[in-house]
Amino acid sequence: MEALRLQPGDDLRGALQKLGRTGFVVAGIGSLAQAQLRFADEPGPxxxxxxxxxxxxxxxxxxxxxxxxxxxxxxxxxxxxxHVCMGCVVHTTAELLIAPLPAGSLTRAFDATTGYAELVVRAPPADLG
Structure with missing residues (x-):
């Protein structure tokens, strides 16, 4: 597990995307100066x-x-x-716990059924050791 703290003024989604990591955010707490959330079945935030x-x-x-x-x-x-969109701006702090996964084990690809880039799970390479 990895811990991460975002600073005041950071864009929550933007900062996490900028990391370029593969894994899951398993927990997060903190405060936002404002939020942009997309509610179920709505076209925009x-x-x-x-x-x-x-x-x-x-x-x-x-x-x-x-x-x-x-x-x-x-x-x-x-x-x-x-759904967290760009524009969720950290107010005082955002404290996150991230469970990293091997590079290449998760990607995203457009799914014609949903109309969104959906998660693609790839099996990690077999250990040849």
Whole structure:
């Protein structure tokens, strides 16, 4: 497992995609100055004004992109959740736990059925040792 801390002003999705890593975000907490979340079956993201607390964050990371979901709470405790889009800006911190996987074990490819770049799982090479 790897721990990672994002800084104020970082774009949550952008920073994770920039890593170019393969693996899963298994946990995330922190705060956002604002969020852009796409709700189920909606064509685009909804803007949520902050400050917001990150209650949950998880998803998959590939060199081809990230698929992340989060739930956030506003100052009244109202909770919203959805697909993390660009524009989720870290307010004070974002603390993440990442489970790395071997390079090449996960990629993304366009799926005509869903209309999205979906996860492709590839078997890791056999250990010849």
């Amino acid at each position: 909804a803007h949520l004004a902050g400050p917001l607390e990150i209650l949950t964050l998880c998803g998959s990371l590939t060199p081809d992109g990230a698929h992340l979901h989060a739930s956030v709470a506003d100052a009244t405790g109202r909770v919203s959740g959805g």
